């Protein structure tokens with residue numbers, strides 16, 4: 193076997209063989225705050241939903257922005273105008289979410305969603 197050198201993204205666990213390719217990935221990485229994506233946003237959370245025989249956690253936006261469509265495709269945002277930097281501190285995050293949003297009304301769970309929750 194041969195040992196190879198690889199480069200890892202500063203924001204997620206992805207790695208690639210060349211510096212250039214990982215640099216390109218980093219510019220688009222949803223975990224990089226510059227992409228203003230759901231994952232790094234203070235308005236993003238998960239809510240417990242009751243599916244047939246069990247409970248599942250679905251990603252939601254406390255501002256009510258829909259993160260999925262009727263067909264069950266997840267539409268997580270990037271370059272979102274309502275993006276707000278997510279605090280690392282859990283208490284700070286919980287306080288922010290209590291003050292700034294309302295957890296949207298529960299939706300009816302489409303069973304096909306459960307298979308492809310993005311994270």
Ligand SMILES: [Zn+2]
Nearest residue numbers: 201203204221
């Ligand atoms: Zn990444």
